[in-house]
Amino acid sequence: MSTDYQQAREALGIRLRELRLTATDGRLTGPQLAQRLGWPHSKVYKLEGGRQTARPEDLNAWAAAVGRPDVAEELLTRLRGFESHIRSWRRQLASGHRPVQDAWNVAVDEARTIHVWEEAVVPGMLQTADYARHMFLRYADLHGTKADTEEAVRSRMRRQDWLYQSGHRFHALVWEAALHVLLCPPRVLAGQLDRLAGLVGMDTVELGIVPLGGPVRIPPANGFWVLDERLVIAEDWHSESWLDDGETVATYLKVWRTLRQAAVVGAEAQAVISRVHRVLSAR
The missing domain is CATH 3.30.870.10 (Endonuclease Chain A)
Known part of the structure; x- marks a missing residue:
């Protein structure tokens, strides 16, 4: 995997973590967010750490779970950006x-x-x-x-x-x-x-x-x-x-x-x- 691609994936992970910690109804732990999403909590940490590539549906779900559906398009734009080469x-x-x-x-x-x-x-x-x-x-x-x-x-x-x-x-x-x-x-x-x-x-x-x-x-x-x-x-x-x-x-x-x-x-x-x-x- 390219260094450029990985750096962009890590930057998206940092943004996801920021959204989790500033959820509209209060700071969420990784397991709490995972429970809301119906995911294993390891998936949350892999996405935040840039160790797994998010899918568009993952980003839409994340934005909704932290009470910020308005940022879904921003997250999708980031994903499209680093999926381009x-x-x-x-x-x-x-x-x-x-x-x-x-x-x-x-x-x-x-x-x-x-x-x-x-x-x-x-x-x-x-x-x-x-x-x-x-x-x-x-x-x-x-x-x-x-x-x-x-x-x-x-x-x-x-x-x-x-x-x-x-x-x-x-x-x-x-x-x-x-x-x-x-x-x-x-x-x-x-x-x-x-x-x-x-x-x-x-x-x-x-x-x-x-x-x-x-x-x-x-x-x-x-x-x-x-x-x-x-x-x-x-x-x-x-x-x-x-x-x-x-x-x-x-x-x-x-x-x-x-x-x-x-x-x-x-x-x-x-x-x-x-x-x-x-x-x-x-x-």
Whole structure:
């Protein structure tokens, strides 16, 4: 069981204990609460100690037994949160970047429609091999992980086969800032810009660029992917979250659609890419 998962389970247990000790009709001992619930008292202590995963019905019953049915939704939200997979980079990258890319390949292969927002880098499925190589090298330096760069690049490149399969749709939004970021040599970035320009008009890909200086209705914050409106994968500096509860997925799709309103596509997107290319060439 992951450290992240266990820590979240223990945090839920602390909250359950707090509710038992502050029950509306007076402090309850573990056996007293267990009697109300018709449970063995060991179950109460296992849940409070983070040694057993609660079921939704357990949490509803607990909230009612302590006289706090109003907190049931809070408890269920906590449960949904840690049942989604929070994958720390420290743990994931212990064996290098290749296994992470392989896991992504499995998830992507199961999808038919993907919505992506990236504010700082070109989306992985649109990257050239040279660009991807420099991304992996940068992150390996940051996290001090195994340098399996070439294996990771090959795995990421295989994922791009998805784009050429009938019935698939890849809706990518990229902030223009990502097209300027020199995390790689200028020649590599130039090749990446050429790759993006060539994708405009591809029948399985919609590429939108949110121009710098353009009006946006929400801050262009961290990148995320939505697979088939059933799974969100969002990255942060310390972890990658795989989120599958309906409300969360709906929120991310709303964010994506809001950002889409600020994007240019087609010939206008190509014009932005060409402008960035000219700025790069003039350096």
